[in-house]
Amino acid sequence: MRTIEGKIVVLGSQGVGKTSMVVRYIGKMFSHHISPTIGASFFTCKINIDETRVKLQVWDTAGQERFRSMAPMYYRNANAALLVFDITQYHTFTAIKNWVKELQRNVEEPMVLALVGNKTDLVNQRKVLREEAHQYAVSIGGTYFETSALQDEGIEEVFLNSAIGMIKLSEDSQCTSLRVYDSSDTSSPTAILQPPPPLTSAVQLDKGPTQGEQERVLACC
């Protein structure tokens, strides 16, 4: 069985619900998939998709503005990024745009981008329109999700999508930081250094086992 080890970094402003999302996911998946470590800022989970085991390492980051400058240390060598914002606060969405710019500037390897609009339970206070966010996600080569950590809606899809995105990345063999090994295969790791691919390449994924109707765009930045 192929095993892919990838790192997901969760980015976003303070108070958008990054940790809540992670905690919700751990809480839900605790019994079967996830072996959470102490605390919610780092955990690993294994997702089996189509004969492929994906080991996700989720790195939570501090959202405070004062730690903003430290972010590169976190997203270095990350294979996927969850860009979380609060749909009731527009400035969190603009902050995401800054994050993306920073990622594009600093990260050379391909990365799965997932734009997550959290707090759909406060939909009547919505400030960020779904269409706008969706369009932006497409423009950066990512996928847009709307979730509610409070009501546990749409969170699983986010992680699943990231796992699938990583599988795709490993298939493309364009990512050095992604550790891919096959327990039945004697071949050496597939990690091969390659020049960063153009940002514009967006690939439409096949529907995964648990995919929603959202348009999933895999970006190699």
Place this chain on the structure above:
Amino acid sequence: MFTKKNPALRIDEADLKCKNGCDFFGNPEWDGYCSHCYYKERDQKKSPSRGESASRGSQDKDSPLPITMAKRFSKFEEKKQQQRQQQEKRNKFSKLASSLRKSTSIRDSGRLPEPWLEQSPEVERIKQEYASQLSSISPEVSQYMNKYIQALCRTVCSDANNMSIDELSEKVQKFYQNLSKCMDAQNINQELKEQVLDYCEKFTMTILYRNLFCPATTTDEEKDLAIQKRIRQLSWVNAKHLDCRINETNKEVRDLVYTSFTDLLGMDSEKAPQDKLQAVVKCCRNIFLLLQSSVGGPASADEFLPALIFIVLKANPARLKSNIHFITRFCNASRLMTGEGGYYFTNLCCAVSFIENMTAQSLSLPEDEFEQYMSGEVVPTSTWDSSVMMYEGISLMYEHLVALDDMHKRADSVLENTDVLMNKMKDLSHQIKIRVDDILAKTQINLSTEKVPTDIDTENPLLELLPPPIAPMVVAPVTQNTPESGKLNSLSEKKSLILPGITKYAFPSDSELDALGADRTPGDGALPLPMSDSQEFLLTPSSTYGFSALDELATPDELCAAQASLNFVQGLSAVNYDIDISDTSADSSAGVSPHPSILSVSENKDGSPETASVPATDPHPDPDPASLLDTSESPTSKLLLPSPMKPVAPEPCSGLDKESFPEEQSSTPVHSQGKLISQKPPEVPTNATSSNYESFTAQGWKIQSIPCDTGTSDLNNTNRTKKPKDDPGKLMYCDLD
């Protein structure tokens, strides 16, 4: 120790001498020179080159890079040469070499071909630790692995000083990758591969630790000092500044804080990078635990990073930068990039970088305040230290409170004991009181017995005793006294006969009292009990005086008429007794004073006791007119004055008395007689005249001087005040007794 010294003794002495050929011994530390030559050499070079490790950093900073490199190279050449020489020697003493190697390999690692074969206890331990894994891999792999390790060690040891740290790092990383690839090629399963890789990493890094950790070619040491200084400067930063919710007052949390301190500090003592990393992981896990108990739920990165910064700030680990660099350079990159260790290490790096770049803004403090804190001008109120101190203080306070409670208990017990003691003392005092009362009651009896005897005494012995004083008195001219005194004894003997005598005396006296006497006479006839006022006078000496005095004062002339109404007289007597007593005593003296002739003699004798008993009495009578005094004397004469009176009476006073109170005189003797009834009734009849008075005076004199009299008078007074009628009876009984 042993390995160092033993070979040194065997080496040729010449090899130990200074390279310059002087007779001093050289030292490898000084490039084989003796200290003298070494400093000379150094001065010639005009740049410090001693202490490869310590000053290398500053050297790099001070001088331009090419020069230092050249210098380093020259030194290296030197070393090579030295090494070659030593190697030749080593061939000679091949057996020695093995023991020498280790000590020299550390300093001049390049000269030894196989330093990694040296079995330090640490390396040995690592080997044992991974023995099972190593045994499970195929011999080809292990051979390959050993070859690789040897190659790496050789290159690192030989090139440690002329390769940049980055190159070394690259080499080590390549080594890891190659090993990994090799094992993949051998189709070793993933877990075993990880473990074998772990072993290789640990093994090589432990061997090469001294070469690769904080090498002289880097400025790590300076950075260490810089960050340490920085952290010390930031000692005022507390959890609140960092928005980190550490519950400092919770003991559990505090314990976790301290364990995370020790974990972080323990990072420096580990040698292998993964062990260092593990220390960081342990520290971070503890932080999560303490955050969980502080926050009350799973902590997020938002809380974790500030807490980690806080821990780093407070722990201020030694050689922090060196350790971080060592891990980043020589830890297996795949481990560092992913996994829990990688995550926490990244956080640690973040924390360090935050500390290095901390500004007023990052702590959301005003610029000037931040500057003040940094310069140490102002110290924030609630720092960790202060809270620790507060905690210590509180715990101390609690200890003291416990001690206080104990003290309270003890004090209470002491108070209880004192209460018990007090009660005991009260009881004791009460008992003592009772006893004293008992004794007092007894003593009272004694006193009363004394009093009774005093009366008796006065009667019996005094009668005998008194005469002599009387004799020397002015009475001297009156020769009658002496015979009287002699008679007194005979009289006293006749006490048994007193009662009838008294009555007899009373009768005549009463009879003399005109109307009163008429009233009394029947009373007298009915013996003492029925005796009325007149009897009172007779019975109670003091009262009689007072009464008589009052009578005289109040009703000098009218007495006869006024006394007709008994009640009136009684009331008067009752009222003025107390005063009268004093008066009586005064009267005696007063009575004396008017008579100058007597004064000289009588007053000296009479006055002394009188004044002692009643000192204030004298002034009273003096101002009084002589007539009154005289009148007063007449009654007083019964008791006290008789002696003075006696001389007075016959000469001038008697005349006065007679003049003023012709009737009274008759009464006064009655009074005196009445008093005498109890004491010396027989005297009166024998000598009714002046001689009688003398005898009375003698007695009265004595009686007065005896304080008991006043006491008795008091008793009498009380008795009198009640009812004059009863009193006489009682008194009579007393007298009878």
